[in-house]
Amino acid sequence: MAGRDLRALFSTNDRGLEAVEAFTNRQLQWELVAAALAEHLRRITEPGFDVEDLERPRHNVMVFHGVGGIGKTTLSRKLEAALAGADQRPAQWGEPAWSGERILPVRIDLARSAGTSFEDVVLTIRAALAELGRPLPAFDIALRRYWESQHPGESLEEYLRRGGLGARFGKAMPQQMQSALADAAQALLLPGTVGTAVGAVVGSLTKALRERRQTVRALAGCARLADLLEAEADLEALSFYPHLLAWELAQLPADQRVTPVILLDTFEDVGDRTYRDLERLIQRVVWLLPNCFFIVTGRSRLQWADAALQGQLDYTGPTAWPGLALPAAVPAARAARPPHGHGRQVLVGDFSPEDCDDHLARRLTRDGEPLISEEIRQVITDRSHGLPLYLDLSVMRFLELRRTGRTPQPADFDHDFPALIARTLSDLTADERHVLRSVALLDAFDLHLATAAAGLPHEAPALRLIERPFVRENVFGLWPYYLHGLIRSTVRGADDQADDRWSARDWEQAAQRALAALGEQFSARTGRDRMLLVGCLRQGLALARDFGLDLGWLAEAAWAYVSDSVWEPIAPPSRTDADGGMTTPADALVELLAALARRQHEHRSLTASRLSSVVRTGLLPADLHEMAVYYLAKAQRDLGDSAGSRQGMQLVADGQGRLAPAAQRGLAHLARLAGDFRTAHEVARTLGWEGRQHRVEGDVFWPHGDMDRAAAAYATARDQAEQHGIAGERATSQAQRAFVLAFTDPDAADDELHLADQLLRGLDLRATTLTTKIAALVRDAGAISSLEPVRLLRTEISDAGLTAAEAALELAVCFHHAVRDDHHKIRAAISRLRDLTRGGDYAYYVDIAQFMADIPLDQASGARWLDSERHTRNRWRDLVIARQAYLDTRR
Known part of the structure; x- marks a missing residue:
C-alpha cells in the first residue's frame, strides 16, 4: 500500500513536494494474490474467453521479486499451502472472494540445486492434474509420443518415482496416459498389439483428424492437435504441448472444473538476462495456459513487458502482458495493487538496483518529476546494497541538506549511517556484537573462523549470530556465511557511537586474530586445495594491507599461488599513499600478485611497469623480491627487451633461491x-x-x-x-x-x-x-x-x-x-x-x-x-x- 510519508512532509516547508512511502507485508501480498486470482477466475469464465486464442493479452501471471534471503521461497510455500485449503491459511489473511472455486496449487522449484529441467516443469503440471482422475487424451498422447522418442526404454513411472513426483502426486498419471492411448486405439479400430505402439496410434490419429472422421470427433475440436502430432517430438515441440493441456482443461464438465495455480519459485535460476533459452520455454508455457494462474518468485522483475526483448522471447511488450508493465507515473508500491490487471509485479524486502532507483525517483517528486537527481540516486543505490532502510535514511539526509540551504551533491551520499549500526546491534548480546564486528573484517566466514576472529573460547555467539537476517548463506561457498553488504560496510566504516564501540587498536587486534585463523586453515589444508589457497590469500591480503600487518604465512601462500600458474584474480585493489607509492610489505605483495594475475588480461608493458614499481620499493623480503624480479624479466622478454630480461634472470639465477631453476x-x-x-x-x-x-x-x-x-x-x-x-x-x-x-x-x-x-x-x-x-x-x-x-x-x-x-x-x-x-x-x-x-x-x-x-x-x-x-x-x-x-x- 502507498501512503503519505509524514516524516518527509514534516521535514520541509516546501508544500509543492510530494512524498509517498511504501509498506509491504505478507498479509498484503496475500491480499494481492487473492484479488488477482479472483480477477483471473472472472476472466476465464467470461463468455468470450477462448483458450485457443493465441493473440489475446495475458493477465495470468503475478510476480513477487526481491533480493536473496528475503523470504520469497517461504512466501511461495505459504501461498501454496493457503491455496490448498482454508485450514492451511493464516487466520489474519482472511477469506478470499473465490472460496467456492476449486483451486489446484502446483509449486515448482526452479533452483539449480533442485535440478529441475523443462521436462520436469511440464511433467509436474501434468502429474498434479492426475487428481482429476481422468485422462487428458490430446495432451497425454502427445506427451507419450515425446517420452518414447526422447527417453527410449525408460519407464515414465520410474522416472516420476525417482524424481519424487510419484510420491508427491501419486502414480495415476502413467496409467491415465496409457488409458488415453488405449482409448484412441479403440476409437481408431486398431488391433490390440498395434494399439500399444505410440507411433501407430499417433499416425492413425493424425490421419483421422485431417480427414475429420467421426471416430475422433472428441479430439477434433482441438484445432492444433494434428499439427503438434506431426511435428518432431523434441523439446521445442514439448514447449507447445501445454496448449493441449489448456484445451483439455477447458473441456472438463462444470462439476469437475479446476483452476491450477502454478507457483514458479527461484525464477532467477532460469538463466540471466543474456541467455534466455529456458526462460523462453517457460514463458511459452505461461502464454499457452491462459486458464492457469502463475505466481513467479525471483530476484528481479520479469521483463516480458519490455518490447526491447522482441526476438529473445516469443511474447513481449506491454500489450502482451499489461499487468507486468509498471506505469511510469505511478510509484512502485502503488503500482503493486492490481486494479484492472495492472501492477502484477510486487517487490519483497530488499530492492534490486533498478527498484532502488525507481523507489528514489518516486519517493520525492514535484510536478510529477523526481526531486532527487539521477546522479545522486545512483550513488545511493550503489551504497544501499538494496536495503530499504538505507534508502529511507538517504531520503531524510537529502531533505536535511536542503533544509540547511545547500543543494545536495552526489558526494554527500557516499555516506554511512550510524543509525544502521544502532538498529543492527540493538537486540544483540555483547558477545554477538563482538562477533559481528569481527566478521565484518571478512568477506566470508564459517563458525570456526568467526569464533577465532572474535577471540572467544566458544562458538555459541557465532551460532546465534548466523541466524540473524543480515547474515546470508551460500551453501556452495568455501566459507558459507557472509554479512549483508551494507551492514558490513557500515559496521566497519561508520562512526560507531555504541557504548561498546571499538578503538583502532581493537580493530587491529581483531584483524591479527582473523589473519592468524586464516593462516591456520591455509597450513592445515591437505593436498593441492586450490580453492582454499585462493580464498585464504584473498582475505588475508586485504587484512594485512588494511591494517599494516606482517606478511607471515602470506609469503608461503604467495609461493603456492604462483607455483600452479593458474592465475585466478587474487588481490584486492592496491592501496597506495597519496603519492601513489606502496608503503608496507603487504601493499607491495598485493600489487605483485595483482600484476601477475592481470598480466593475462593486459598489455605486457603495463605488467612490466607495475612490477618495476614493486621492485623499486624494496619492501618485500628477499625471496618475494626475487619473484618480482623474475616475472619482470619474463615480461621484458615478451616485450623484446632481451638485455633487461637477461639481467634480471641472471640476478635471480645467481641468488640460488626458489626461482633459480626457472631463471636458468x-x-x-x-x-x-x-x-x-x-x-x-x-x-x-x-x-x-x-x-x-x-x-x-x-x-x-x-x-x-x-x-x-x-x-x-x-x-x-x-x-x-x-x-x-x-x-x-x-x-x-x-x-x-x-x-x-x-x-x-x-x-x-x-x-x-x-x-x-x-x-x-x-x-x-x-x-x-x-x-x-x-x-x-x-x-x-x-x-x-x-x-x-x-x-x-x-x-x-x-x-x-x-x-x-x-x-x-x-x-x-x-x-x-x-x-x-x-x-x-x-x-x-x-x-x-x-x-x-x-x-x-x-x-x-x-x-x-x-x-x-x-x-x-x-x-x-x-x-x-x-x-x-x-x-x-x-x-x-x-x-x-x-x-x-x-x-x-x-x-
Whole structure:
C-alpha cells in the first residue's frame, strides 16, 4: 500500500513536494494474490474467453521479486499451502472472494540445486492434474509420443518415482496416459498389439483428424492437435504441448472444473538476462495456459513487458502482458495493487538496483518529476546494497541538506549511517556484537573462523549470530556465511557511537586474530586445495594491507599461488599513499600478485611497469623480491627487451633461491631467441624437472623442423607436470605439443588440440591459449579459405603485447603460403616477419620461412643450428611437401 510519508512532509516547508512511502507485508501480498486470482477466475469464465486464442493479452501471471534471503521461497510455500485449503491459511489473511472455486496449487522449484529441467516443469503440471482422475487424451498422447522418442526404454513411472513426483502426486498419471492411448486405439479400430505402439496410434490419429472422421470427433475440436502430432517430438515441440493441456482443461464438465495455480519459485535460476533459452520455454508455457494462474518468485522483475526483448522471447511488450508493465507515473508500491490487471509485479524486502532507483525517483517528486537527481540516486543505490532502510535514511539526509540551504551533491551520499549500526546491534548480546564486528573484517566466514576472529573460547555467539537476517548463506561457498553488504560496510566504516564501540587498536587486534585463523586453515589444508589457497590469500591480503600487518604465512601462500600458474584474480585493489607509492610489505605483495594475475588480461608493458614499481620499493623480503624480479624479466622478454630480461634472470639465477631453476630456463630461452641453439640445448640438459628441462628441449627442437623429437619432449614435460600436479605447466606443454604436431599430422593435431583445450579449462593462461589458436591455423595450413582469423589473432596478440606469439603467427602464415606455393604472398609474409624480428630475437624465423618456400637465404640470421643449416632447411621443406601431398589425397 502507498501512503503519505509524514516524516518527509514534516521535514520541509516546501508544500509543492510530494512524498509517498511504501509498506509491504505478507498479509498484503496475500491480499494481492487473492484479488488477482479472483480477477483471473472472472476472466476465464467470461463468455468470450477462448483458450485457443493465441493473440489475446495475458493477465495470468503475478510476480513477487526481491533480493536473496528475503523470504520469497517461504512466501511461495505459504501461498501454496493457503491455496490448498482454508485450514492451511493464516487466520489474519482472511477469506478470499473465490472460496467456492476449486483451486489446484502446483509449486515448482526452479533452483539449480533442485535440478529441475523443462521436462520436469511440464511433467509436474501434468502429474498434479492426475487428481482429476481422468485422462487428458490430446495432451497425454502427445506427451507419450515425446517420452518414447526422447527417453527410449525408460519407464515414465520410474522416472516420476525417482524424481519424487510419484510420491508427491501419486502414480495415476502413467496409467491415465496409457488409458488415453488405449482409448484412441479403440476409437481408431486398431488391433490390440498395434494399439500399444505410440507411433501407430499417433499416425492413425493424425490421419483421422485431417480427414475429420467421426471416430475422433472428441479430439477434433482441438484445432492444433494434428499439427503438434506431426511435428518432431523434441523439446521445442514439448514447449507447445501445454496448449493441449489448456484445451483439455477447458473441456472438463462444470462439476469437475479446476483452476491450477502454478507457483514458479527461484525464477532467477532460469538463466540471466543474456541467455534466455529456458526462460523462453517457460514463458511459452505461461502464454499457452491462459486458464492457469502463475505466481513467479525471483530476484528481479520479469521483463516480458519490455518490447526491447522482441526476438529473445516469443511474447513481449506491454500489450502482451499489461499487468507486468509498471506505469511510469505511478510509484512502485502503488503500482503493486492490481486494479484492472495492472501492477502484477510486487517487490519483497530488499530492492534490486533498478527498484532502488525507481523507489528514489518516486519517493520525492514535484510536478510529477523526481526531486532527487539521477546522479545522486545512483550513488545511493550503489551504497544501499538494496536495503530499504538505507534508502529511507538517504531520503531524510537529502531533505536535511536542503533544509540547511545547500543543494545536495552526489558526494554527500557516499555516506554511512550510524543509525544502521544502532538498529543492527540493538537486540544483540555483547558477545554477538563482538562477533559481528569481527566478521565484518571478512568477506566470508564459517563458525570456526568467526569464533577465532572474535577471540572467544566458544562458538555459541557465532551460532546465534548466523541466524540473524543480515547474515546470508551460500551453501556452495568455501566459507558459507557472509554479512549483508551494507551492514558490513557500515559496521566497519561508520562512526560507531555504541557504548561498546571499538578503538583502532581493537580493530587491529581483531584483524591479527582473523589473519592468524586464516593462516591456520591455509597450513592445515591437505593436498593441492586450490580453492582454499585462493580464498585464504584473498582475505588475508586485504587484512594485512588494511591494517599494516606482517606478511607471515602470506609469503608461503604467495609461493603456492604462483607455483600452479593458474592465475585466478587474487588481490584486492592496491592501496597506495597519496603519492601513489606502496608503503608496507603487504601493499607491495598485493600489487605483485595483482600484476601477475592481470598480466593475462593486459598489455605486457603495463605488467612490466607495475612490477618495476614493486621492485623499486624494496619492501618485500628477499625471496618475494626475487619473484618480482623474475616475472619482470619474463615480461621484458615478451616485450623484446632481451638485455633487461637477461639481467634480471641472471640476478635471480645467481641468488640460488626458489626461482633459480626457472631463471636458468629463462636464460636458455633468451639464448634460443637469439638463435644460439647450441647454448640453449646445453643449458636445457642441466635444468631437470625444476627448470622444465623437457619443455625447453622441445622449444629447441621444433625450430629445426624436428617435430617428432619436439613432440616427444613436450609429452614428457606434460606427463611430469601431471605427476607433480602443476596444472599450468601441463596445459602449456600440451599446447606446445599440439603446435608442433600441427605441422606434421593435422588429424593427430585435432586430438592434441582437444586435449589442450580441456587442460586449459579453469586456467587463465593467455599466451598458452594463443598458442592453441596458432596451432589450429597451422593444422589447417593450405586449406584455409580466408585469412580473417589471422587478422583477428594479430589484433588479439598485439593487445597482449606478446612478441613471441606475434612472430609465431607470421611463421604459421608463411607455412600456409608455402604449402599453397604462392610465392608472391610468402615474400610479403617474409617481409612482415623480418620487420617483426629486426631487433634480433626470433630472426631465424625468417630463415625458416625461406626454408619452407625453398628460397635461398638473402641474409642469414647467424643462427647456431644444432646440426647444420642444410639439414634444417631439408626438414622444413619436407614438411611443406608432405602437407601438399596430404591435401592432394583429401581433394
